Amino acid sequence: MSNLTKDFIYEKMFNVLSDKPINFQDAMKLINSTDLDLLADCANQITVKFGGDKVDVETLINAKSGRCPEDCSFCSQSTFNTTKIEKYPLLTPEMILGQAESAKENGANSFCIVCAYRAPPEQDFVQICNTIKLIKERLDMDVNTSLGFMTRDRAQILKRIGVKRYNHNLETAKSLFDQICTTHSYEDRINTAKIVKEVGLELCSGGIIGMGESVEQRVELGFALQSLNPDEVPINMLIGREGTPLYNKYSLTEEEIIRTIATFRFLMPRTILKIAGGREVHLKKNDKKVLKAGANGIISGGYLTTKGNKPLDDIRMLKEIGLKQK
Template structure:
């Protein structure tokens, strides 16, 4: 395995891509050799994206009653959970949350809505909120509004959106086990439509939903083919009332190994660790940067609590990591 890791890192550092077979073999690394894998990912990160950490925050701008049946989601109307249910919040609340995120050091602020898509008056309200954020802050606004077309992406861009977030969630081969209310190709086409509109794309998924390590590699290679700009990695935090409520958490080492393999497959992309890091990584949260990540979400998630922003900022300070500042 040591030779395998050495060959993989030298190949990536030399500007070549890992094959599916090579990446799948890396998922078999176990024991002390996982630390060699982390070191390899750290070398690749330093060369391609550098040591700075990119912070992001979000607002759950519209919650619950989603018609999609995603197995993990507390906001699906197909599940009975304690997740909050409310319509799209007003623009003033979105702007205030953006200002707060800016003060806390986030470089990106995501406006997230439940549901398959957003249109009409809701879309107009979001467009106006984007204009106000651009006018009154230096933070980079992003949106996650579900499945959209190129025209909508262009309108969002013109209003000031910097990045569109749309997760594939998992590999195409595993997707039917997670969602049957829309097809995988619709998510892929959304990513392509946004890119045609000249907008950066943030797309990743959730790990620990029952997929195999090989399927994690499959999704990484799809993201590479789509040439997304950043990859959010979430680790399942099972929510009572969802179809995955009894799923077991991944071990911290499995999470870190997955991060490292994603860095080797996607050497020049921003890899951001988001939901579930507290529950799955526990005391090893700071190791995400050693394993190849160069970003993380701070504050709360959509329907679950994150840890204190102050604790995370102290972690970055203790690690000697410099965060990316807001600037246009």
């Protein structure tokens, strides 16, 4: 490694620590740096400066599975794909409450209700709201939601009943999006994200890496997310499911994941960067590396159609590396 490379990484770290943003060219140099260890360490220093040593641990429930009318090529729940998954209508409030209670008992401090909709029909939206009220009455934990596209009126209702954070991912760079999905536009996703912020909900918006995007497109996604000022950014790592167009099409390395998350930390120093879907497959037992390379959040217990680590195991892992649950 040349001193020039080392000096550049340190310079950009000190810029970020002083609230001086980096530009696209800077981010490309960082993500392609010849010293991954230094990049990761500097990203970790930024995390500690703005977020301390606490990690956000979240559990989610797939509260309505499958039959989504959107044609997202990565998604096992799309009606356009032939993935063999369990499909079911919206779960009852009691069933969702039971999962929230279990999540809390297992150490999670936030619980996200996720449903496979373009947008919920009114009857389902009312039932979801009643479920949220029930959880807030019974349990002392944050409740988040991911329900597809939002109107301002619905977002205001969610805010009023106590939802903390709304998830709506950009998924990938705008320049790649029409190769991933054609039934809605990138602007549709941006619009929901903006509505969420405007009504005072926290915004969770991230993406998926490993869908054939270039390194430049990963950085492009990072800047698109940065422009939304999200409170949380989940980074998913594609597991190409059989029955989807992306099955066995692309590979993803641990180094690519670390480079992406570390660079995103330079772009979004105060945001919760959460390692999410696919981490158990792509990182195996090396989550610890990523949590010392810019990440300060995890989704635990499983994902929409994929099982995950047990929350208590994840919390034990955090303690092993000197981190605390937020």
